[in-house]
Amino acid sequence: MAVFDLEANNYDKWYDTKMGNFVDKVETKCAFDLFKPFKGMKVLDIGCGTGNFSIRLKELGCEVIGVDISDEMLNVARKKAKEKNLDIDFLNMDIYNLEFDNESFDAVFSMAAFEFIKDTKKAIDEVFRVVKPNGQILVGTINKDSSWGKLYLSEDFQKNSVFKHAEFKTIEDFIGIQSDNLVETKECLFIPPCTEKNNISMEKEEELSKIKEGGFICALWKK
The missing domain is CATH 3.40.50.150 (Vaccinia Virus protein VP39)
Known part of the structure; x- marks a missing residue:
């Protein structure tokens, strides 16, 4: 696309900010809590x-x-x-046409990409094709039903950012796909995007996890 x-050249700069660094930290932990x-x-x-x-x-x-x-x-x-x-x-x-033989990989890992994939089932079915039996499949994506999802769906982001091309998902969207192979789902990023710098912390994340929807969701399947 x-x-x-x-x-591309500016993509990583956000991770140098306090919020960007925090987001990366909690999303990475969420993914590797599931994916081994x-x-x-x-x-x-x-x-x-x-x-x-x-x-x-x-x-x-x-x-x-x-x-x-x-x-x-x-x-x-x-x-x-x-x-x-x-x-x-x-x-x-392209995820819909992976140029690999059947059962080529021990695992597939995908973070912050499924926001831009329209046909989730078609994509995951293709992923399953290239994974070996007993292989892991980890998908992490922005949660539509969260403050982060609402931000990216706001008029400004829909007009002026790449997120106008996005189609956001919820945990429910993943639960119905390859459901017999779904192992676990997990949420993170409970801190909302409007959080002030001095309130960005793991303590605040833990506190809000009890009352807020996570801004990022991960799903793990095993073939």
Whole structure:
């Protein structure tokens, strides 16, 4: 998607802010509370963007291939991996037509990409095709039914950001897909986007988890 090419060079800057760093921290914890990598695991990172999770998975000992539909995002990912001397293949590929044989991967991992995938069932069915029996499939995405979902659906974001191309999901949207293989779902990011800097903390996150919808959801399947 060409719109992401325009975002590529500035995409990672948000993670340098206090909120961006916090969001990354809690989303990463949420994902790895569910997804259990092991050394030598062959992982396909779908919607890898600038390679943040591809790099983390590689550093955990996985063999990683990252795919995305933005050439510029992939170029940034390649540069970052090269700077860290990490051998990761980054390929331009569509989730609906993964150019891999059946049962090619031990696991599929996808964070913050399903917001931009229209046909969730078709995508997950294709993911299941390329995963080996007993393989893990982890999807993390913005929760439509949260303060973060409402922000990205607001008029300003719908007019002036890439989120005008998004189709946000809820946990219920995932529960009905490959339901016999669904292992667990989990929420995080209970802190709303309007939180002041001095209130951004894990303590506040824990407090709000008892009364708020999580802004980010993760789902884990096992084939």
